[in-house]
Structure formats: C-alpha cells, structure tokens
Amino acid sequence: MSLTIPTFSLASIGPWLTLSVAAIAILVWDALSKERPAAVPAVSLAALVIAAVQSLTLLGKKGTDFAGMVYVDGFTALAYLILILGAALTIFLSWRYLEEYGKNLSEYYALLLFATTGMMIMVAGAHLIMIFLGLEVMSIAVYVLAGFLREDLKSNEAAMKYLVLGAFSSAILLFGMALIYGAAGGTLYLNELAKKLAVTKAVTQPLILLGLGLIVVGFGFKVAAVPFHMWTPDVYEGAPTSVTAYMAVAVKAAAVATFLRVLYVSFPGFAADWTWLLWGLAVATMTLGNVVAIAQTNIKRMLAYSSIAHAGYLLVGLVAANQLAAVGILYYLLAYTLMNIGAFAAILLVSRQQDRYLNIYDYCGLGRQHPGLAAAMSVFMFALAGMPPTAGFVGKLYIFAAAVQAGYIWLVILAVMNSLVSVYYYLRITVLMYMRPAEADLGPVSFTPAVTATLAATALAVVLVGIFPGWFYDLAAASVKIFSL
Amino acid sequence: MLLSYLPILIYMVIAAGLVGLIVLLSELLGKKKHFPSKDMPYECGMDPIGDARSRYHVRFYVIAMFFIVFDVEAIFLYPWGVVFKQLGWFGFVEMAIFIFVLVVGLVYVWGKGALEWE
Numbered sequence: 001m002s003l004t005i006p007t008f009s010l011a012s013i014g015p016w017l018t019l020s021v022a023a024i025a026i027l028v029w030d031a032l033s034k035e036r037p038a039a040v041p042a043v044s045l046a047a048l049v050i051a052a053v054q055s056l057t058l059l060g061k062k063g064t065d066f067a068g069m070v071y072v073d074g075f076t077a078l079a080y081l082i083l084i085l086g087a088a089l090t091i092f093l094s095w096r097y098l099e100e101y102g103k104n105l106s107e108y109y110a111l112l113l114f115a116t117t118g119m120m121i122m123v124a125g126a127h128l129i130m131i132f133l134g135l136e137v138m139s140i141a142v143y144v145l146a147g148f149l150r151e152d153l154k155s156n157e158a159a160m161k162y163l164v165l166g167a168f169s170s171a172i173l174l175f176g177m178a179l180i181y182g183a184a185g186g187t188l189y190l191n192e193l194a195k196k197l198a199v200t201k202a203v204t205q206p207l208i209l210l211g212l213g214l215i216v217v218g219f220g221f222k223v224a225a226v227p228f229h230m231w232t233p234d235v236y237e238g239a240p241t242s243v244t245a246y247m248a249v250a251v252k253a254a255a256v257a258t259f260l261r262v263l264y265v266s267f268p269g270f271a272a273d274w275t276w277l278l279w280g281l282a283v284a285t286m287t288l289g290n291v292v293a294i295a296q297t298n299i300k301r302m303l304a305y306s307s308i309a310h311a312g313y314l315l316v317g318l319v320a321a322n323q324l325a326a327v328g329i330l331y332y333l334l335a336y337t338l339m340n341i342g343a344f345a346a347i348l349l350v351s352r353q354q355d356r357y358l359n360i361y362d363y364c365g366l367g368r369q370h371p372g373l374a375a376a377m378s379v380f381m382f383a384l385a386g387m388p389p390t391a392g393f394v395g396k397l398y399i400f401a402a403a404v405q406a407g408y409i410w411l412v413i414l415a416v417m418n419s420l421v422s423v424y425y426y427l428r429i430t431v432l433m434y435m436r437p438a439e440a441d442l443g444p445v446s447f448t449p450a451v452t453a454t455l456a457a458t459a460l461a462v463v464l465v466g467i468f469p470g471w472f473y474d475l476a477a478a479s480v481k482i483f484s485l
Numbered sequence: 486m487l488l489s490y491l492p493i494l495i496y497m498v499i500a501a502g503l504v505g506l507i508v509l510l511s512e513l514l515g516k517k518k519h520f521p522s523k524d525m526p527y528e529c530g531m532d533p534i535g536d537a538r539s540r541y542h543v544r545f546y547v548i549a550m551f552f553i554v555f556d557v558e559a560i561f562l563y564p565w566g567v568v569f570k571q572l573g574w575f576g577f578v579e580m581a582i583f584i585f586v587l588v589v590g591l592v593y594v595w596g597k598g599a600l601e602w603e
Contacts, residue, residue, distance in 0.1 A: 005572075005575050024586070024589055027589075027593050028589055028592055028593055028596070030596075031592065031593045031594075031595070031596025031597050032592070032596045
C-alpha cells in the first residue's frame with residue numbers, strides 16, 4: 001500500500017491561516033498575561049488587514065486546491081473581502097461598547113476571528129463537507145458571541161435560542177447533504193455533483209429533490225428567510241449590538257455566497273425545481289420582513305425584520321440565476337455590509353450607555369441636537385430603503401434587472417412593491433429625527449473616535465459606492481464568469 | 486455486493502440468539518426468591534438515597550471537555566500509527582502541528598486557571 005500525498009499551496013488558504021493563527025495567539029496571549037492585553041483589537045485588525053491583502057492576491061486566480069476541496073478564485077476572494085470588511089467594521093464598533101459592560105475580553109476578538117475563518121471556509125468550500133465544517137466553525141463562534149454578555153438575561157436568551165434552532169438547522173442541512181451523497185452515487189464535490197446527478201436523475205429524482213429541499217432549509221435558516229426566520233428578531237434584539245451588526249452582515253453574506261455557489265454549481269440541472277421554491281421563499285421573506293418591521297418600536301428589532309426583508313431581495317437574485325444576478329448579489333452584500341454596519345454604529349451612539357435608548361422615539365429631535373449623526377443615520381435609512389444615489393439603490397437595481405432579464409416580471413413587481421413598503425419604516429426614523437422635537441433629555445452622546453469614524457466612513461462609502469459602482473461591478477463580473485449560467 | 490455483508494448478519498443473529506437463550510434459560514431454570522433488600526437498586530452496596538438526578542458542580546463539565554479533547558487526540562493518533570511509515574516526514578509534521586494546536590489549547594485552559602480545583 002502506498003499513499004500519495006496531494007500537493008497543495010498554503011497560499012490558497014492564506015487568509016484562513018492568518019485569522020486562525022491570530023485568534024489562537026490572542027487566546028494564549030490573554031491566558032498567559034496577568035493584565036488584560038489592551039492591544040488585542042489592534043492585533044485583530046492587523047490580522048484582518050493581512051488577510052485582506054492575501055485575499056487580493058487570490059483575485060485573478062481560477063481553480064481549486066487541496067485535492068479539489070477548496071476553491072481558489074475571484075468569487076471566493078471577493079466574498080473574503082466583504083467578510084473581512086464586515087469583521088473589521090464590527091471590531092471598530094466593539095471595544096467601547098463592551099467596556100461599558102466590563103466585557104472587553106480578548107475572547108470576543110478571538111471568537112470574531114474564528115467566526116470569520118469559518119465563513120471563509122464556507123464560501124471557499126468545494127466539497128459539501130468543507131461547507132458544513134465552515135458553517136459549524138462560524139456558527140459555534142457566533143452562538144457564543146450572541147451570549148457574550150452573560151449576566152444579561154436577554155443575551156442569554158438570544159444565545160440559547162440561536163444555539164438550539166441553529167443546531168437543528170445544521171442537522172437538517174447535513175441530512176440534506178447525506179441524501180444528496182446517496183442520490184448522486186457517492187460524491188460530495190460541488191462540480192462533480194452536477195454531472196453525477198444528471199446521470200442518476202432518472203432513478204433517484206425524489207431523493208435528490210428531498211435532499212435539495214433540506215439544503216434549502218438549512219441555508220434558509222442562516223440567511224433568515226421566511227418561514228425559517230423565527231429566531232431572528234429575538235436573537236438580534238438580545239445579542240450585544242456589535243454582534244447583532246456582525247450577524248446581520250457577515251453571517252448573511254457568507255450563507256448567501258455559499259448558497260449561490262451550491263445552487264449554481266451543483267444543481268443547475270434542477271433549476272426548474274428550486275427556482276419556484278425560492279420564488280415563494282423570496283416573496284414570503286420580503287413581504288413578512290417589511291410588513292412586520294412597520295410595527296416595531298425597538299430599533300434593533302426593526303433592523304432585524306429589515307434584515308429578513310433584505311434576505312428576500314437576495315433570494316430574488318438567486319432565483320434569477322444569471323451572470324448579472326451573481327454580480328448583483330455580490331454588490332448587494334457589499335452595500336448591505338456598509339449600510340447596516342453604519343446604521344448599527346448610529347444605534348450605538350444614540351443608545352448612549354449600555355443599550356439604554358433603543359426605542360425609535362428616542363430619535364426624536366436628533367436632527368437639531370446632533371446634525372451630523374442624524375445626517376449619517378438618514379443616509380443609511382435612505383440606502384436601506386434603496387434610494388439613489390446610495391449603494392442600496394444600485395444593489396437593488398442590479399438584482400431586479402437580473403430578475404427581469406430572466407423573465408420573472410411578477411417577482412420584480414412584488415419586490416418593488418415591498419421596497420415601497422419598506423420606505424415607510426425607514427423614513428419614519430428620518431421623520432422622527434428632523435420633524436419631531438425631543439421628548440426628553442436623554443443626556444449627551446459620547447462620540448467615541450472609533451465609532452464616529454466608522455459612522456462617517458460607512459456613510460461616505462455608501463454614497464461613493466452608490467455613485468461609482470463601476471469598479472466593483474467589473475471585479476464582480478470578472479469573478480462570476482466561473483459559473484456557467 | 487450486499488452478499489458480502491452476510492457473515493455480519495449471521496453473526497448478529499447468532500449473538501442475539503445466544504443472549505436470548507441464556508436469558509430464557511436462567512428465567513426458566515433459576516430459582517426466584519424476592520425480598521425487599523434484594524429488589525432494591527444496587528448502589529455500591531449501600532442503601533440508595535434520594536434521586537439519581539442531582540446538581541453537581543460546573544467544574545465537572547470542564548473536566549469532561551478536557552477529556553473529550555484528549556480522547557479525540559488519542560483516537561486520531563491510532564490511525565496515524567498504522568500508516569506511520571507510509572506517511573513519513575510529511576505525516577510527522579502534520580501530526581506535530583495537530584498536537585501543537587492541542588498543546589496551545591492546554592496552555593490556554595491552564596493559563597485561565599481551569600485546572601485549579603480550588
């Protein structure tokens with residue numbers, strides 16, 4: 001018996017290595033030093049910067065590595081960069097907020113880096129087991145992060161709910177993968193699956209559809225699609241605000257990018273089956289998210305429902321299943337990361353200390369007291385509602401245009417109507433800020449440098465990326481050529 | 486292909502049959518004398534006290550986690566031992582990295598004071 005060891009290049013997974021080594025180093029450093037090391041956020045940011053540079057070198061590549069287990073291509077690299085951006089902005093929001101609770105622990109940053117590593121494993125996974133492994137690395141870290149304020153009842157509730165429901169959804173996803181493995185006659189490589197399933201289709205069609213359905217449920221849970229969204233409002237409300245921001249942008253981005261790859265690479269032969277399923281999910285997700293968001297008075301809950309609605313728009317892109325749709329989804333993920341993190345930065349500032357003011361009526365009169373903060377918040381609200389010239393508008397434009405191109409006129413009509421509904425609750429915040437006097441004196445806003453800088457940078461970026469979408473469009477369009485759509 | 490599993494089926498049938506036979510025979514042939522202290526659940530020779538479900542210290546969970554970590558390590562080392570020669574230096578380096586990561590974990594829990602019982 002002789003064993004052949006496959007050749008591989010560590011550079012293909014450079015970003016994973018950087019982040020996981022940094023996370024482990026942070027843990028050991030913290031355990032061995034008497035005082036809490038103060039430079040941990042800076043070290044985490046440095047690791048993210050290095051990982052971003054490593055991702056940039058992967059941009060032009062094409063193919064797989066590690067015996068076909070890992071994708072090394074532009075799509076993966078762009079997804080890496082979006083995830084890194086989300087994680088880095090989250091760190092900027094974190095340390096001051098955690099200090100208010102006396103919980104600025106090194107473990108938080110290590111977990112954040114581990115979660116980001118898991119997301120990268122997921123989006124680069126060329127094998128269903130890799131995808132599952134990444135999903136679990138991500139999920140376990142995020143479960144802990146959701147319950148990070150362990151003296152806080154709501155944070156505990158959030159972690160518990162997320163853990164129990166998340167574990168179930170992982171199991172369902174895994175079951176779906178197992179059925180697909182059986183139905184395909186024994187392969188889990190994404191690109192092989194398409195070929196094998198085409199052959200075995202005649203015999204194993206019901207098994208394939210069942211497996212595909214279970215996979216849709218598993219991913220639907222992670223992207224918070226209706227009817228698998230039940231956990232979202234409670235978990236988003238209870239988790240620490242910085243973690244909520246991270247969950248809304250990064251977890252969703254990783255799940256959507258992976259879902260896209262699995263559907264487009266492994267199941268193009270079953271497009272007729274999954275498009276109508278996702279069509280229904282998209283309509284239900286957009287409608288429920290937007291309609292229920294109207295009734296929310298807690299801003300974190302409102303953004304939770306808004307995040308459900310945005311998952312719906314992303315599903316519209318998945319249904320469209322063409323090159324423009326894949327570009328649109330990538331662009332939308334970038335735009336959503338910027339505008340949502342920005343909105344959460346504003347929430348952190350307005351809530352003063354320890355999440356004290358989260359009611360939407362606490363935003364009354366903000367336009368007069370803090371014009372800059374109110375202006376930035378308005379930019380994010382306009383962007384989330386999809387108004388030009390922000391990035392939110394361009395993202396929606398790409399996705400809806402792709403759906404029209406693919407012939408889903410009714411889906412686009414419903415999506416646009418949903419966007420109109422969403423304008424109501426987003427602009428309500430703006431109306432409260434500028435047209436209502438403050439109801440009570442909530443005390444001064446402490447503009448901490450990191451959060452203020454994040455707020456300003458994301459507001460600027462949301463507008464700039466909206467006015468100049470071309471450069472990212474070109475990058476994304478080049479990177480999605482790998483999908484034969 | 487399924488035929489190659491036939492020995493396993495036969496083995497399972499024989500095993501189940503033998504166990505069933507022993508239980509049946511002792512049930513039929515054995516003498517039965519019941520008295521209260523004999524019918525009590527056996528608990529190290531002592532009278533059972535209270536409910537089996539009781540709360541115990543959270544520390545045991547930490548110990549359980551250590552056990553799992555090193556248990557998994559041990560299990561993973563066995564297959565390596567089997568193909569040690571074929572894998573050569575590559576395998577050695579890979580396993581060294583694996584064990585190093587575990588050692589880092591140990592250093593972490595040690596540094597955090599999880600090994601102190603008091």
